[in-house]
Amino acid sequence: MTEQLSPFASRGSTEEVEEGRAFTPKFDAxxxxxxxxxxxxxxxxxxxxxxxxxxLSKTIKSGEAWYYSRSRNRLWRKGETSGHVQRVxxxxxxxxxxxxxxxxxxxxxxxxxxxxxSCFYRAVPIxxxxxxxxxxxxxxxxxxxxxxxxxxxxxx
Amino acid sequence: MTEQLSPFASRGSTEEVEEGRAFTPKFDAxxxxxxxxxxxxxxxxxxxxxxxxxxLSKTIKSGEAWYYSRSRNRLWRKGETSGHVQRVxxxxxxxxxxxxxxxxxxxxxxxxxxxxxSCFYRAVPIxxxxxxxxxxxxxxxxxxxxxxxxxxxxxx
Numbered sequence: 547m548t549e550q551l552s553p554f555a556s557r558g559s560t561e562e563v564e565e566g567r568a569f570t571p572k573f574d575a576x577x578x579x580x581x582x583x584x585x586x587x588x589x590x591x592x593x594x595x596x597x598x599x600x601x602l603s604k605t606i607k608s609g610e611a612w613y614y615s616r617s618r619n620r621l622w623r624k625g626e627t628s629g630h631v632q633r634v635x636x637x638x639x640x641x642x643x644x645x646x647x648x649x650x651x652x653x654x655x656x657x658x659x660x661x662x663x664s665c666f667y668r669a670v671p672i673x674x675x676x677x678x679x680x681x682x683x684x685x686x687x688x689x690x691x692x693x694x695x696x697x698x699x700x701x702x
Numbered sequence: 703m704t705e706q707l708s709p710f711a712s713r714g715s716t717e718e719v720e721e722g723r724a725f726t727p728k729f730d731a732x733x734x735x736x737x738x739x740x741x742x743x744x745x746x747x748x749x750x751x752x753x754x755x756x757x758l759s760k761t762i763k764s765g766e767a768w769y770y771s772r773s774r775n776r777l778w779r780k781g782e783t784s785g786h787v788q789r790v791x792x793x794x795x796x797x798x799x800x801x802x803x804x805x806x807x808x809x810x811x812x813x814x815x816x817x818x819x820s821c822f823y824r825a826v827p828i829x830x831x832x833x834x835x836x837x838x839x840x841x842x843x844x845x846x847x848x849x850x851x852x853x854x855x856x857x858x
Contacts, residue, residue, distance in 0.1 A: 567837045567839075580750055638822035640821040640822050647822050659797070660720050665797045666794035666803050670725055670793040670794070670802065671762075673762070673765060682723075
């Protein structure tokens with residue numbers, strides 16, 4: 547629970563949340579909002595991550611993407627290990643203010659810790675039954691060697 | 703908890719999850735994965751929603767977007783009230799398989815229950831301190847009258 551660190555205002559009515567100009571993010575039970583990250587050049591979704599109040603605030607202040615790692619339970623500046631920082635060109639918030647969308651300039655060869663440009667390098671075929679489906683690799687060529695960048699670390 | 707409805711295989715090692723062809727979605731404590739929805743024409747993010755195993759399976763089988771509404775605690779076919787259905791052109795899954803990205807053809811004037819094309823119709827200015835920030839409306843013109851479509855219902 548990290549919501550108490552939030553510098554943001556408390557939420558008003560549904561009308562105020564949806565039609566107002568106050569930024570009143572809705573953090574979930576773990577104190578997080580969902581963040582969708584797209585590449586400002588290609589428009590592709592690079593990754594989906596989470597922000598607590600502090601990550602959101604640091605991102606807004608600095609113009610660089612900060613996240614909260616659920617697996618490592620800590621604040622995380624994207625690119626702190628790899629140098630693959632993300633400069634935020636625009637941030638949007640959705641109608642009920644529980645998700646943000648940032649358009650970024652991705653520094654370096656890629657956003658994904660596996661070495662790809664995007665984390666979404668596999669397609670789920672439509673029309674099957676979903677069970678036992680075989681994923682199809684798309685745009686999945688490695689843009690860099692993750693072992694050379696991260697070593698044994700698992701930064702994302 | 704709806705994970706027990708999932709028709710999907712159980713997860714293997716990190717290597718298998720990230721580099722394999724088995725679709726083994728990672729549902730959260732509430733049995734949900736995050737779903738990012740983009741417009742196949744404009745590339746814009748239309749909405750962020752959640753899918754349980756049943757919604758994911760129905761989406762894959764039917765090629766139309768199904769979600770799980772956390773506020774209404776029920777399965778939900780996008781457009782069931784409004785007619786604003788979403789035809790799935792492509793589904794991608796991310797490296798750790800806890801998020802999917804669908805590219806859709808959005809039927810009707812918009813995806814957002816507030817009447818906009820996209821749920822992300824407000825920008826958060828970058829460079830401020832985040833607290834008390836004033837949102838800026840962008841691409842926020844109403845594409846339809848939500849009261850005429852939904853009445854008092856709050857479908858999203």
